[in-house]
Each structure stands twice: as C-alpha cells, then as structure tokens.
Amino acid sequence: MTDKNNKIPFEEDNYTHNINRNNERKLDRRGFMKTLVGAAGVFAVSSLPWGVLAAKELNGLGDKKYPKQKITDVKSLAVGDSTDFAFPGEHDSAILIRLSESKYVAYQNACTHLRCPVFWKKDEGEMICPCHHGKFDVETGTPTAGPPRRPLPEIYVKVENGAVYAVGVKRYEA
Amino acid sequence: MKKRLYLELENCIGCRSCLAACTQCGGHEERNRNYVYDVNPLVNRQTMPLMCLHCVNPACARSCPAQAIQIHETGAVLSALVEKCIGCQNCTIACPYGIPKFDTEQNLMYKCDLCIDRTKDGIPPMCASVCPSNTIQWLTEEEIDAKQSQFNLDNDKWVTSMPLEGETNVRVNLPGILQGVTKLF
Numbered sequence: 001m002t003d004k005n006n007k008i009p010f011e012e013d014n015y016t017h018n019i020n021r022n023n024e025r026k027l028d029r030r031g032f033m034k035t036l037v038g039a040a041g042v043f044a045v046s047s048l049p050w051g052v053l054a055a056k057e058l059n060g061l062g063d064k065k066y067p068k069q070k071i072t073d074v075k076s077l078a079v080g081d082s083t084d085f086a087f088p089g090e091h092d093s094a095i096l097i098r099l100s101e102s103k104y105v106a107y108q109n110a111c112t113h114l115r116c117p118v119f120w121k122k123d124e125g126e127m128i129c130p131c132h133h134g135k136f137d138v139e140t141g142t143p144t145a146g147p148p149r150r151p152l153p154e155i156y157v158k159v160e161n162g163a164v165y166a167v168g169v170k171r172y173e174a
Numbered sequence: 175m176k177k178r179l180y181l182e183l184e185n186c187i188g189c190r191s192c193l194a195a196c197t198q199c200g201g202h203e204e205r206n207r208n209y210v211y212d213v214n215p216l217v218n219r220q221t222m223p224l225m226c227l228h229c230v231n232p233a234c235a236r237s238c239p240a241q242a243i244q245i246h247e248t249g250a251v252l253s254a255l256v257e258k259c260i261g262c263q264n265c266t267i268a269c270p271y272g273i274p275k276f277d278t279e280q281n282l283m284y285k286c287d288l289c290i291d292r293t294k295d296g297i298p299p300m301c302a303s304v305c306p307s308n309t310i311q312w313l314t315e316e317e318i319d320a321k322q323s324q325f326n327l328d329n330d331k332w333v334t335s336m337p338l339e340g341e342t343n344v345r346v347n348l349p350g351i352l353q354g355v356t357k358l359f
Binding site: 012017018019020021022024030 | 232235236238241243244245246247252257
C-alpha cells in the first residue's frame with residue numbers, strides 16, 4: 001500500500017480552505033453578508049419613525065392648536081402703535097403691531113439672539129432689540145441687522161367683533 | 175470510549191434492514207444513504223452492505239469547491255452542508271466508493287454522516303442498531319483487534335480497510351477469498 005499516492009501532498013487546510021468542522025470560521029462570507037444586510041435592514045427600519053414624523057409635518061398634523069386669546073380691542077390700538085401680550089403661554093411675551101387700518105402683525109418678541117425683548121420703534125418703522133442692536137423686519141419678522149440670524153416666531157392674529165385675537169404660532173422653518 | 179463502525183461482510187444476509195432503518199431515520203427525509211450490493215451478481219446470493227467509510231482524508235471533502243463536506247471531530251465525514259453545497263457533484267465523482275448521492279430536485283448532495291446526532295453521543299448508528307446478522311457492528315478498538323485475532327491466516331493477509339483507497343474510520347472485515355486480489359468496489 002505504500003506505493004499509493006494518496007497522501008495529502010501538503011497541509012491543505014488553512015484559514016480560507018478548511019474541511020474540519022471544528023476549524024470552521026466563526027464568520028464566513030455568507031455570514032458577513034447576512035450581517036451587512038441585517039444591519040442595513042435594522043437601520044432602514046429604525047429610520048421609519050422619521051418618515052412618520054415627516055408625514056405628520058407634511059400633512060399639518062404637527063401644528064399645535066392653542067385656544068384663541070384676546071389681545072386687545074381694535075379701538076384701544078391706534079395705527080402704528082404696538083402692545084405687549086403673552087401667547088401661547090404666560091411667559092411667552094409677544095408684541096402686536098398695528099401697521100394699517102386692517103393689517104396687524106404679531107411676533108413673539110424674545111430676540112432670537114439672546115432673548116432680550118424686542119421693541120417696536122414707531123418713528124423708525126422697525127423692530128429693535130436694545131441689547132445688541134439687532135433689527136427685525138416688521139412685515140416678516142426676519143432679521144435685517146445685528147447678531148440675530150433667525151426670524152421672530154410669528155403669531156397669527158384675527159380680528160373679530162372689534163377685538164384682536166391671537167389664534168396660533170407660525171411654525172419655524174429653517 | 176470511542177467506538178467504530180465495523181463491517182463483517184460475510185455475515186450479510188441481504189435483508190436490507192440497514193436501508194430501511196436509514197430511510198426511516200429522523201432527518202433523512204425518507205431517503206436512505208447506504209447501499210446493499212450483490213457481491214457476485216447472478217453467481218451467488220452473497221450481499222454486502224456498504225455505507226460511507228468515513229475516510230481519514232476524504233476525497234469527497236477534498237474535491238468540494240465550497241468546503242461543504244466537513245469532518246466532524248469524531249472522524250465522521252458529514253453530509254453536505256445545505257447552505258454551502260452548490261450541487262456541482264464533484265464529490266460523487268471523487269468518491270472511490272460511490273457513496274455520495276445527489277438530489278437533483280434540491281440540487282444537493284446527501285450522504286451517510288454516520289448518524290452523527292447519535293454517534294457523537296456514543297449511540298450506534300441506525301444501521302448498526304437494526305442489523306440482525308451482526309454484519310454492521312459498533313465496536314471499540316479492542317474488540318476490533320479481537321476480531322482480527324480470530325483469523326489465523328499465516329500470511330498476514332487479514333487486514334481491515336487496507337486494500338481500500340486509504341485509511342478509513344469505518345473498519346471493514348474483508349473475507350479471505352477477497353483479500354488483496356479482487357476489489358469489491
């Protein structure tokens with residue numbers, strides 16, 4: 001039997017070629033691919049809540065509803081004047097400005113820089129934050145000068161029966 | 175207590191119990207993985223069982239491009255791993271005994287794995303359990319040596335598994351008339 005050439009010619013079993021069960025690699029190629037695909041699946045599934053949130057936003061379901069709140073009477077606010085109020089919470093100070101006979105704008109008046117109160121300068125026709133001289137456009141609430149970079153949160157107002165009501169807060173969109 | 179499968183071929187009576195047992199064994203899906211051959215067909219009625227001999231250096235596993243055939247720590251050569259086998263049938267060609275069978279439907283090789291779920295716990299494989307004529311036995315090394323000492327051949331011809339292709343974990347008793355001259359398989 002010694003003339004038979006049935007010896008293993010050399011040590012064939014190594015890391016990538018192995019037929020011994022106990023030397024089986026813990027992670028073969030297929031296991032690696034399964035891990036990759038599984039991780040991708042986990043990430044995909046775990047991102048679904050963001051999709052739900054996005055859908056809520058797109059469908060307007062994320063808008064908070066606040067009970068409408070009376071700010072002032074139309075008679076007590078002359079054109080070009082402003083008045084302070086708080087909306088939606090008692091600590092969310094806000095400002096209402098009457099720009100014309102029928103046009104009112106209202107903003108939460110904490111400056112978007114460092115939350116100093118923003119005032120309405122009637123003779124200059126702009127909103128000014130006294131702390132660092134930030135200025136805001138009264139029509140839109142966008143910053144026009146100084147350190148603030150974000151617009152003031154706008155408050156929707158409605159005129160009913162000779163009184164001005166705050167009905168909601170415009171969502172901030174970067 | 176390591177035991178081996180031992181085939182005492184001249185005991186075989188051709189009852190095919192081993193085939194039936196293999197067929198009905200759990201996990202075999204109604205397919206047997208061993209064979210019963212006529213030794214001299216149309217000459218006499220002598221039969222012999224043959225199952226995988228579980229080579230120490232198995233040609234089937236060596237030929238497998240996907241390394242789907244693995245050698246268990248007990249020495250048993252396992253059936254093709256379902257998740258690895260690519261159905262190339264290299265093993266069926268490589269095996270000198272023609273043991274691996276091929277399932278064309280599943281595109282999968284299947285072969286005797288010495289009932290590894292049983293033998294790994296020291297329980298004899300199904301075929302050995304049912305063999306009524308003591309052809310297929312489950313013996314320790316000492317018992318196999320004792321078998322050899324029963325034969326007083328003064329020509330040192332009594333061998334187990336030596337005229338075969340290589341060393342096997344299953345020992346075969348080769349009847350005297352067949353030693354060395356006639357190849358069985």
